[in-house]
Amino acid sequence: MKQYLKGLRHGVPIAVGYLSVSFAFGIQATSSGLTSIQAILISLFNVTSAGQLAGLQLMVSSAGLIEMMLTQLTINLRYALMSLSLSQKLDKTMTLPHRLLLSFCNTDEVFVVASQQPGKVGRAYLYGLTNGPFLGWVLGTGLGALAGGLLPESVTAALGIAIYGMFVAIILPPFRRSRDVRIVIIISVALSCLISLLPLLSFISTGFRIIICAVIASALGAWLMPLPDEPNEDEEVLEA
Amino acid sequence: MSWPIFLKYLLVMAGVTYLIRMIPLAAVRGKVKSRFFRSFLYYVPYAVLGAMTFPDVFASTGNLISAIAGTAVALVLGWFEKSLLTVAASACAVAYVVGLFL
Numbered sequence: 001m002k003q004y005l006k007g008l009r010h011g012v013p014i015a016v017g018y019l020s021v022s023f024a025f026g027i028q029a030t031s032s033g034l035t036s037i038q039a040i041l042i043s044l045f046n047v048t049s050a051g052q053l054a055g056l057q058l059m060v061s062s063a064g065l066i067e068m069m070l071t072q073l074t075i076n077l078r079y080a081l082m083s084l085s086l087s088q089k090l091d092k093t094m095t096l097p098h099r100l101l102l103s104f105c106n107t108d109e110v111f112v113v114a115s116q117q118p119g120k121v122g123r124a125y126l127y128g129l130t131n132g133p134f135l136g137w138v139l140g141t142g143l144g145a146l147a148g149g150l151l152p153e154s155v156t157a158a159l160g161i162a163i164y165g166m167f168v169a170i171i172l173p174p175f176r177r178s179r180d181v182r183i184v185i186i187i188s189v190a191l192s193c194l195i196s197l198l199p200l201l202s203f204i205s206t207g208f209r210i211i212i213c214a215v216i217a218s219a220l221g222a223w224l225m226p227l228p229d230e231p232n233e234d235e236e237v238l239e240a
Numbered sequence: 241m242s243w244p245i246f247l248k249y250l251l252v253m254a255g256v257t258y259l260i261r262m263i264p265l266a267a268v269r270g271k272v273k274s275r276f277f278r279s280f281l282y283y284v285p286y287a288v289l290g291a292m293t294f295p296d297v298f299a300s301t302g303n304l305i306s307a308i309a310g311t312a313v314a315l316v317l318g319w320f321e322k323s324l325l326t327v328a329a330s331a332c333a334v335a336y337v338v339g340l341f342l
Contacts, residue, residue: 012325013323013324013325014324016324016325016328017324017325017328020328020329020332033241034241034246035241038241038246038250041250042250042253045250045253045254046253046254046257047257048257050292051253051257052253055249055253058249059241059246059249060241065248065249065252068249068252068253069252069256072252072253072256072257072260073256073260076256076257076260076261077260078284078288079257079260079261080260080261080263080264081264081281081284081288082261082284082285082288083260083261083262083263083264083265084264084265084268084281085281085282085284085285086265087264087265087268087269088268088271088272088278088281096266099262099265099266100262100266102265103258103261103262103265103266104258104261104262106261106265108285108288108289108292109324111285112285112286112289115282115285154336154339154340155336157301157302157303157306157335157336157339158301158306158310158332158333158335158336158339159332160300160301160302160335161297161300161301161307161310161311161314161328161331161332161335162328162329162331162332163300163328164293164296164297164300164311164314164331165310165314165324165327165328165329165330165331165332166324166327166328167289167292167293168293168297168311168314168315168318168327168331169314169317169318169322169323169324169326169327169328170289170324171286171289171290171293171318172315172318172319172321173318173321174286175286176319176321180283181283181286184283184286184287184290185286185287185290186290187287188286188287188288188290188291189290189291189293189294191291192290192291192294192295193294193295196295196296197295206296209291210288210291210292213287213290213291214284214287214288214291217283217287217290217291218280218281218283218284218287219280221279221280221283221287222276222277222278222279222280222282222283223276225279226275226276226279227275227278227279227282229275
């Protein structure tokens with residue numbers, strides 16, 4: 001219970017951040033011709049910002065299902081890396097049924113917060129951590145879908161930066177503290193800007209760009225600045 | 241959008257997204273032994289969020305100037321380790337105010 005509450009507490013800022021980001025998604029979905037219920041269903045079953053936005057655009061343009069599949073695969077492939085990374089931090093309470101359930105809510109922010117916990121994480125903490133953000137995501141979508149039309153465009157435009165503000169808040173503290181993390185982030189950001197801004201490379205989609213940058217920067221980091229050898233397992237459990 | 245078409249899209253979207261998240265988490269039970277691979281996985285989240293944020297953040301408000309102002313505020317507050325909410329809300333507020341003057 002204590003772990004659950006701790007997770008819940010850690011999830012609150014993510015939940016509020018999601019509320020504003022999904023609010024923007026809700027507005028966009030209904031103004032693209034979806035009903036409010038449809039907008040909510042998308043958030044309920046996907047729980048991902050970039051993938052949903054791309055999915056919405058494909059729906060509206062009557063794209064084929066194969067294209068939908070490939071787009072989701074590329075944009076969301078980063079989650080495979082995150083799930084793999086998270087699999088290394090799970091304790092014994094994370095049995096298969098819980099892995100099946102909790103992987104559903106493994107978002108960028110949830111993953112990063114969970115990764116930064118010292119030692120292992122268990123299911124109680126992870127349920128706490130994911131419950132708020134999931135609720136915020138679905139609720140925000142509903143509010144945006146129902147009430148979004150009432151807001152002036154200047155407000156909805158400004159809300160577009162919310163998710164990025166959240167990303168910045170997540171990566172800057174480790175950026176400040178660890179030289180190694182700093183180098184990896186700088187490489188990834190530089191590559192990302194290069195790919196986006198060079199006309200020659202502009203054929204690379206957003207999803208692929210993220211994967212390319214993350215893989216190159218992380219591989220360079222792992223090669224040049226590998227982590228110290230495995231700490232003692234027992235010590236880790238005590239810490240948690 | 242008509243429901244039969246919508247549900248087909250939804251099924252594909254949600255199915256692919258879930259499988260990508262679920263398979264590695266359910267299938268990988270042991271500890272990754274390779275030091276290189278462990279280090280790689282440690283760096284992934286930071287690299288991913290960095291690449292997702294830049295340069296996309298500059299297009300996020302539909303106006304470069306208001307986006308730069310919002311980003312600058314987020315960077316400063318993030319540097320001083322303010323909470324996710326404080327940083328995100330301040331970025332929105334500043335982008336909104338700057339947007340009013342453009």
